[in-house]
Amino acid sequence: MKKVTAVFDIGKTNKKFFLFDKNFNEVYTEYTSFKEIEDEDGHPTENLGELRTWVKEVFDKFLKSDTYDVKAINFSTYGASFVHIDEQGNPLTPLYNYTKPLDGKVVDAFFEKYGPREEFLKNTGCTELSMLNSGLQLFWLKYEKPEVFKKIKYSLHLPQYLSFLFTGIPVSEYTSIGCHTALWDYSKKDYHSWVYSEGIDKILPSIVSTETSINMNYDGHRVKAGVGIHDSSAALLPYVRSINKKFVLVSTGTWSIVFNPYFETSIEEQSYDKDTLNYMRINGRPVRATRLFLGNEYKVQVAYLSKHFGVDDDYHMKVKFDYDTYYEIVEDFKHCFKWESIEGENMPEQTYMPYTEFEHAYHQLMVELVLIQIKCIKDALGGNNFARIYVDGGFSNNDIYIKLLCHYFRDKKLSTTDASLGSALGAAISISDNKLNSKFLKKNYALKKHVPFIVKA
Template sequence: MTRDQSEARAIIVLDIGKTNVKLALIDAAGNQLTERRRANTVLRDGPYPHHDTEGIWNWMLDTIRDFAATTPVRAIVPVTHGATAALVDDAGLVLPVLDYEFEPPAAQREDYIAQRPAYDTTYSPSLPAGLNLGRQLAWLAWAYPADFARTKHILMYPQYWAWRLSGVAAGEVTSLGCHTDLWQPSRQQYSQLVERMGWNPLMPPLRNAWDALGPLRPDLIERTGLPADCQVVCGIHDSNASLLRHLDAKGSHAAPPAVLSTGTWVIAALPGGPLDDLREASDMLANCSALGQPVPCIRFMGGREFGALAGTDAAPCSVADLQQIIDQDSYALPAFAEAGGPFAGRTGSVVGPALPTDAERTALATLYCVLMSDWCLTALGSAGDIVIEGSFTNNPHFAPLLAALRRGQQVTVTDDASGTTCGGWMLAHWGTAPSTRSHTAEPIALQGWPQYRERWLAQLL
């Protein structure tokens, strides 16, 4: 088979978000042929809340077999949420994969804080629960010393799946640089915590996110029906996958857009922006791009907060519903999720007249997520173009509302409700730009909307 014939085959992206797991089959031109989803269930049996890795594994292999029966596949690319790692030996997991929303004992937290590096070396803010991956690892080593001692590799979550598929252990900077306390983005090296804890020997060789680690394991070829030359790509952290299409070959941009990657988390990133203005107290951080550069970021748990306000089965809302919320001075004040964000520690509240209809509650949730996104963009110093990716692109009011607040900044919306899928495709076709379709959001004409924002901001003081 020639190289051209190989690259004409489809790829599979394994996209593990905090809420859902998705497998997408994408052709050589970047068109999604089909996808399947399942819930990303956290199991409560065993020693602590942990991810259902075996459930995902068996579902994934069965789904891949179905995909392979429809079209030739040349590569599998894992993309996952951050703040998650797997401890493995040659036989597999030595401990279940800890859910980052689990809160280790307070006594361990005090000891860990004394060990963690300074913020201005890692740009990793001190976060609740296990959102600092270093804290998870330190707690596992403290609580389960015999199991931890069996560890051969500490694998970031995308690379855990790549290892299970290929048998090759690798490290990669986007997951290492995702508020883990393990990485120094400016120096592109491990932090002092890794040395202090004696974890250097457990960190596998660093590879590029787009590197092919090798072919699928022979037993998996038989089980899935994939071709023997199907390659497993190293993989990437999900919000960095969304960022990929906005980086040029040198990892910079002439006038870098701010990128809003939306889903369970809403992450505002400013490629090429300065690090000096990052504030730990506001949950601001420097992620690390696939090309190794630090990227100023700020985030909040927007998808979960939207669900808390609107309900899990949110009803559609109209422009009239939005106007009604503004006119009657109803406000949602942060925060409605406990897992970090610039207003972590504050209890969310709804003030103003009651909201009797589902549509009004959706309208309030939409206004809240726009105002929080606007706040985050201002905190980052965003002054240029803004690109919105991810699940909020399905909300017809989100981008126009944001555009009405960010006058002088062009707000565009991608055609891809999952920028992670596009990023995964790019890793398998490294050096090839995707055919990107987007549209410019026209500012929505709501009376009193900027003034509503000012009243909302005043209530945050």
């Protein structure tokens, strides 16, 4: 029987189960998804009961397998989500969706007690994101649903709740606490004073290292169970563990998030920016992160260009970088696009399209988006001058995006990776004793190095 580590990787849409061998090779994958249900206010939310049943059934099935010997299990999930349990370990509320808006009166009341607003957000590494600041959910429950709040024995972040289902041991860990929850004071390296003032600390279990594992006897099997990890921090971990030089990671998709795991400027010295967040590494050290709604804006603008030029919706995927087209654009550069979901300097009041060919307009779009991406990367660097940039996610396969980034960061080494297993693999690594070496990314992540294009005289 092949010895494996099992990982549940729970996204908002897709729920995935992986088995990894001792060398972190994927040997089995299973996917599912559930229809959302509604909370008491009619807002869509995770079907926690169905998720709980699926997780148990899948794990039980593989414990009885004749092919695999499951030696360990861990959990990676999206963040900013709490499961509030009673004395018996039963959930007291729906798993409130982080997209659920908080009543403005509750938010105002919070900042009236614990403001100034901007200073608070800076110290907690947050932007004001309503329920996405999941700590405010606890404040909301205390004052808006006091009868429920009184019954809470523990409030568990979602990764730790899944671990609790197997171990029965409630814990907290750094990566979940540190993902824009408004719970953690990065200047004090402790829960923010408001957590203690409101007595919230009494329902938050003891903090343990993300690398903690619990040896359990599960249905007659000895299994090592991890305590769970926030998915963004999990996706960053394989890079941190295998690269011995400082770097930033540009993780692209609907959001483009730039992670700087080596940021050394204290919170007090930083200026507040609504698109700059802090996360935490598994050891509690801060990760500076900047965000850009890149994939969303790209989708909006490509749909506009496809309609404007009368081409197929997927035509943009065939367009490759052309130096002469790029040179024509930058020789007498003007901003042409009015953004729908991001902010940019020198943005016109409405989109102006001086081109007769889709390819030229598409190059213009990519130049303008990359210029904003560059600012995002520089903000994440925060004055640090690291020599390495890694890009993963959807835009790592966009020829124009990569060539432009490479060109504008000619002084740095830029590489792309295929991190489709990202957060799941990070969860497996976090509870493993195996050391990663510099060849790990090349073997497991299809590491590809890029060089700047030659500028013609």
